[in-house]
Amino acid sequence: MKGEIIAIGDELLVGRVPNTTSLFAARRFFEAGYLIRKMSIVGDQPESIEEGLVQAMLKTDFVVVTGGLGPTSDDLTTEVISRILGRKLVFHNGIKEQIEKYFRAKGEKPCEEYLKLAWLPEGATLLDETGKAAGYFLEHEGKTLFFLPGVPDQMKDLLDRKVLPYLATKWRPSVVTRQEVIKTFGLVESEINARCADLEEIYPRLKIGYYPDFPEVHVTLTFSSEPLGETEAILSRAKAELEARLYPHIFGYGDDTLEKVVGDLLRARKLSLSVAESCTGGLIGHRLTRIPGSSDYFERGVITYSNLSKVELLHVSEETLTAFGAVSAEVAEQMARGVKEKSRTDIGLSVTGIAGPSGGTPEKPVGTVYIGLAVPGNTIAHRFLFRGTREMIQKVAAETALDGLRRYLAHDTLIFGS
Amino acid sequence: MKGEIIAIGDELLVGRVPNTTSLFAARRFFEAGYLIRKMSIVGDQPESIEEGLVQAMLKTDFVVVTGGLGPTSDDLTTEVISRILGRKLVFHNGIKEQIEKYFRAKGEKPCEEYLKLAWLPEGATLLDETGKAAGYFLEHEGKTLFFLPGVPDQMKDLLDRKVLPYLATKWRPSVVTRQEVIKTFGLVESEINARCADLEEIYPRLKIGYYPDFPEVHVTLTFSSEPLGETEAILSRAKAELEARLYPHIFGYGDDTLEKVVGDLLRARKLSLSVAESCTGGLIGHRLTRIPGSSDYFERGVITYSNLSKVELLHVSEETLTAFGAVSAEVAEQMARGVKEKSRTDIGLSVTGIAGPSGGTPEKPVGTVYIGLAVPGNTIAHRFLFRGTREMIQKVAAETALDGLRRYLAHDTLIFGS
Numbered sequence: 001m002k003g004e005i006i007a008i009g010d011e012l013l014v015g016r017v018p019n020t021t022s023l024f025a026a027r028r029f030f031e032a033g034y035l036i037r038k039m040s041i042v043g044d045q046p047e048s049i050e051e052g053l054v055q056a057m058l059k060t061d062f063v064v065v066t067g068g069l070g071p072t073s074d075d076l077t078t079e080v081i082s083r084i085l086g087r088k089l090v091f092h093n094g095i096k097e098q099i100e101k102y103f104r105a106k107g108e109k110p111c112e113e114y115l116k117l118a119w120l121p122e123g124a125t126l127l128d129e130t131g132k133a134a135g136y137f138l139e140h141e142g143k144t145l146f147f148l149p150g151v152p153d154q155m156k157d158l159l160d161r162k163v164l165p166y167l168a169t170k171w172r173p174s175v176v177t178r179q180e181v182i183k184t185f186g187l188v189e190s191e192i193n194a195r196c197a198d199l200e201e202i203y204p205r206l207k208i209g210y211y212p213d214f215p216e217v218h219v220t221l222t223f224s225s226e227p228l229g230e231t232e233a234i235l236s237r238a239k240a241e242l243e244a245r246l247y248p249h250i251f252g253y254g255d256d257t258l259e260k261v262v263g264d265l266l267r268a269r270k271l272s273l274s275v276a277e278s279c280t281g282g283l284i285g286h287r288l289t290r291i292p293g294s295s296d297y298f299e300r301g302v303i304t305y306s307n308l309s310k311v312e313l314l315h316v317s318e319e320t321l322t323a324f325g326a327v328s329a330e331v332a333e334q335m336a337r338g339v340k341e342k343s344r345t346d347i348g349l350s351v352t353g354i355a356g357p358s359g360g361t362p363e364k365p366v367g368t369v370y371i372g373l374a375v376p377g378n379t380i381a382h383r384f385l386f387r388g389t390r391e392m393i394q395k396v397a398a399e400t401a402l403d404g405l406r407r408y409l410a411h412d413t414l415i416f417g418s
Numbered sequence: 419m420k421g422e423i424i425a426i427g428d429e430l431l432v433g434r435v436p437n438t439t440s441l442f443a444a445r446r447f448f449e450a451g452y453l454i455r456k457m458s459i460v461g462d463q464p465e466s467i468e469e470g471l472v473q474a475m476l477k478t479d480f481v482v483v484t485g486g487l488g489p490t491s492d493d494l495t496t497e498v499i500s501r502i503l504g505r506k507l508v509f510h511n512g513i514k515e516q517i518e519k520y521f522r523a524k525g526e527k528p529c530e531e532y533l534k535l536a537w538l539p540e541g542a543t544l545l546d547e548t549g550k551a552a553g554y555f556l557e558h559e560g561k562t563l564f565f566l567p568g569v570p571d572q573m574k575d576l577l578d579r580k581v582l583p584y585l586a587t588k589w590r591p592s593v594v595t596r597q598e599v600i601k602t603f604g605l606v607e608s609e610i611n612a613r614c615a616d617l618e619e620i621y622p623r624l625k626i627g628y629y630p631d632f633p634e635v636h637v638t639l640t641f642s643s644e645p646l647g648e649t650e651a652i653l654s655r656a657k658a659e660l661e662a663r664l665y666p667h668i669f670g671y672g673d674d675t676l677e678k679v680v681g682d683l684l685r686a687r688k689l690s691l692s693v694a695e696s697c698t699g700g701l702i703g704h705r706l707t708r709i710p711g712s713s714d715y716f717e718r719g720v721i722t723y724s725n726l727s728k729v730e731l732l733h734v735s736e737e738t739l740t741a742f743g744a745v746s747a748e749v750a751e752q753m754a755r756g757v758k759e760k761s762r763t764d765i766g767l768s769v770t771g772i773a774g775p776s777g778g779t780p781e782k783p784v785g786t787v788y789i790g791l792a793v794p795g796n797t798i799a800h801r802f803l804f805r806g807t808r809e810m811i812q813k814v815a816a817e818t819a820l821d822g823l824r825r826y827l828a829h830d831t832l833i834f835g836s
Binding site: 011012013014015016017018019020023024025026027028029030036037038039040041042043048051052055209211220275277279280281282283284285286288289290292293294295298299300301302303304305306308309312313342343356357358390391394 | 433776
């Protein structure tokens, strides 16, 4: 059971916008156990659409085409399909009524152009009977052809609600594929590979994937087999082995984010947090507050970019600033303790460093970052030297700080980085 | 002069990672005036690579293939090319020496597997003579075939440094295409369309593209013609007309970001800034401090998530909090004035609101946001009702605040939003 995905759109061919609809569809088909053998992008011209569709139909059981279904003059997909499949266009009164209803609800007269959407190739079935989105499918010479809108939200909605359920009634995936995503920080890809590659020999139908998502590395365990029961049991054994080898660098699974995991730990342990950021400039606060309900544990943050703000808001001592500089373990400690005390939270987290591209010195080159953590009864600070662009240094500094906090909350250790 | 781009990789077909290399290449070819007629993704298997390449060679002058050039056993591109083009593999001593040198420099012995990279199809020319990245091209039956690594950084580097300059020596683009990107905030796509669509009639070879990049809309002006001089003149006239219609919603051009534009204005006007954020949780501070040199004008930020922090850090009055609530114009004003006075900066910017998904009331539903701006001699606050997810509300609130500041700095107005 193999399929192809074709996206239609000149804007994709000139690299103006990423092809997010095909990416989404590919992931969904994979998760549902269907094999996508090829994906393509073709232009808006009838001959390009024709070439793409004809080629795709040669070697597949189903084809998903996105784009070119709108009401304007450059939306030509339906006309091309009608011609190359030899199916004349049929007017659907039901669709026309839906369109009129839609415009009436907005208090407008239906545009003439929209009536174009009521014409479908003979034998086509509308996917969304409410008529809110264009999109239909048809069976042709043993193949199922889906035509979906190029608008990402509409396409994704129809794929999940209509396309996948329809495929499931027609074909049961011959191979059961299960995938687990394990998210790590603190080990490079090659180190994870060295620790885990032999699991593929122990479990012959297991494939391990390594996906750096800077500064994290996401590891996938993919297992394919016939009967479902065995798959689950083997996958969970393989997962446990992998966990043992990567602990304590695993921070989450599936859709977890580090900030969500940290938030859940803070809530579970009934601890409150405040943050003092210099070179990360608000990135840690932003990540923490992206999570709904973060006000349960996040009390405040300060972005102390100037020395004066460090003194005024965190009671960092001017002597320490003069003696050691703003980028120092001493200042990171005072920042963490300062924000904890001023906000009367259980934990204070701080970052001070040189994100670059300028501002480095021989002793403290660009990428030098100190992270401080003040917890009940203890305050520590660690020095790091990160590499990369300003953006990369800010990202890895924020990640290192949040991950150190996670390891404190989860394992009661005060260890940062690898 | 038409080309195709093929990306090889099973990880792309299962939707695990976006196809960033093809997107980058498509944009670069477009900017250089070459037409990409199709892009595809195929799997790692020899028959998939063969099918993709054979199809692509039928209708093109050049093909770019990325991926499958590494040293491991599933990197099969070179073997497949050798077979389908009927060109035997030739061992290159020079490449072997580069590989050995590379490993010696790291103090390691070269892995046997890497010697695979020294075999190229007969007639192939290595793209990077330093040997740091695999990649070569060959001329075959009047077509130019480029084979590039799938690693994004290596691929992008070779494309810019080698592929495009080589193509330029072979073919001069027959059509000159020039594009301008104009970035706007505060007008929806359909409104921009309504104001500008007739420009395509006035300038027949002009195409206007609308690309929502939430919460911004980026507008492209693309002009294609034969002689270069005329193109520039017409494009600049069209651009000036478009600017007149979209002013004051245009915040930048090309690679500009709103935070960079705001930073440049602050520096030019020698003004300093501090920020007090509640519902945006550090996003404004993060955006401002992404810009190198932002310490020239950004003094500090506070993320006052709790009421207590608003009182302690910003001197918001407890009476105001009780009488009007934390999400109110009164509190937004006091926050903006408070952070400006406490930090002794020229400008204070504040945001307080309900990002959701919970916390809304009938009077102040989710999405209610107040933005305050304190400038020399004046303090204002505006109420907004934004829609969407928590993430969208945070993003559009931060954008609205920064854009209001931009309009104050650029036009001396105190107007936010549309």
